[in-house]
Amino acid sequence: MNVIIVGAYQTVYYLCRLFLSKGYRVTIINRHHEECERLAHNVKATVVHGDGSDPQILEDAHAHTADVILAITPNDQDNLLICQLGFTHFHIPQTLAVVNDPDNERVFKELGVPAISFTRVISLMIEQKTAFTDITNLFSIGEGKINVTEIILKTSSPVVGKSLQKIGLPKGSLIASILREEHPIVPDGSTQLLGKDRIIIITLPENHGQALRILTGDKI
Amino acid sequence: MRKKKNEQFHIVIAGCGRLGSLLANRLSAKGHSLIVIDNNPVSFNNLSPEYSGFRVEGDAMEYSILKKAKTSHADIFIASTNDDNINLMVAQVARKICRVPHVIARVSDPQKEATFQEMRVETICPTIIASEVLMDTITESLTRQPGENL
Known part of the structure; x- marks a missing residue:
């Protein structure tokens, strides 16, 4: 070549x-x-x-x-x-x-x-990886057009104890499933989040950072 | 080009150097509405006191600056920075993304003019124009009778 x-x-x-x-x-x-x-x-x-x-x-x-x-x-x-x-x-x-x-x-x-x-690539990597240690970027679809991410919710997170409809996730992001003490849950709006929940979230690049910030409470 | 009642056009000029500012002053004096873009505010000093248009400080290469200069509302866009490649790029952005109906780019390097036309950008090459005028002047003075001009 x-x-x-x-x-x-x-x-x-x-x-x-x-x-x-x-x-x-x-x-x-x-x-x-x-x-x-x-x-x-x-x-x-x-x-x-x-x-x-x-x-x-x-x-x-x-x-x-x-x-x-x-x-x-x-x-x-x-x-x-x-x-x-x-x-x-x-x-x-x-x-x-x-x-x-x-x-x-x-x-x-x-x-x-x-x-x-x-x-953009570097900032994306920083957003997806280093800033949040309890976050694993599982995979992305279509060269990063859709991201699938796993987050382990800290007990100190501001969303703990709230139901999904109350936490104000941005449009175009979706919590697909929650693993709670190895129990899989397919959540709806009324599902309450608890500390140590493993959340699988699907996001678009434009709201990826915002969605993660809401779940972690980080202000980065 | 779409004509308006009083023939007043919205014109955006990227690059307020000698050429850009001269054009801006003249077009503004003719009653057109002008916006000039330059990343060096000092170059706005080239604009005459009578210039009644707007000044946008920033790099025309940045799309947000073209947006700030309301390029998509312009009837005419002129790229007259001192870098041929910048002119080619912003001219293409003005034409293909901002959909300005009439876009002209200044090219200093005559060899680049052909390339620009390949990219379907209308160009003006001051070097070629100057050389043509000079050639005409030379030919004219050579055809005169010797001593006639003394």
Whole structure:
């Protein structure tokens, strides 16, 4: 597989090392001469010096033979153009842009460019994992469109002793089942929550954090 | 372009540098309603005292800033920052997401103009325009009789 990576030294270097270990052929485009020299010295990849959003430079990198192009520069506008050029001009089947501003993930998608935001991925991971130790992210469906999470309710939680209809869970979140001392319960609105309940909750990403905060009482 | 009773258009200009501010001043003087966006408030000093439009401080690359500038209500959007790629991106956002009927982007690099047209963005390249005017002037002075102009 032929991969083109456009970006700054640090990210490019580690990605490149990973790709080479998988046996891919890697071409790097970088606009700083000194970084290009270091890359050429440190990895077994073709290094092209220049602006990755310039069609001539992509030509030099043999973009028409690439299977994948990754645009991971620190500038969203450059990443957009690199991927659009890769797709429309060089017919590269797979393009992926990294967006620095998480809001641009949506913008890129509407413009037909697949994009991911490291900021969003990291914050999602923090929300789902490290912030709450009694929370296990069981699995997600459709690349994170639906999350299924298990929470062990602390006795100090503000929702203990309240019925489900009173705790004000956000729309689009659902407590699917409760394990109470190994007894499974399929709850309804009148079910009271108790300390040490193991709650299985289904959430959408936009209300995941809020739903968990209500159950744990955490203010993060 | 949809015409209004008094031909007054809503125009959003991203980038209030020399070109953006000159355009904003002239269009505002013609009675159009203007909103200029720039992430450096100092560049609003380029606007004339008669400029009667709005100023939005922020990065036009951020969708929330385009929303703040009411881009989706605009009749015309002009991308005139000093970065060609930013112009291309915000022009596409204005056209395809905010659905502005008329979008123009300034491109400084003549080689990039072809790329922009591939992305179906209408462009103006000041470099090409200047070179054409210069060529005309040169040709004109060369065809004159020697000494005529002295």
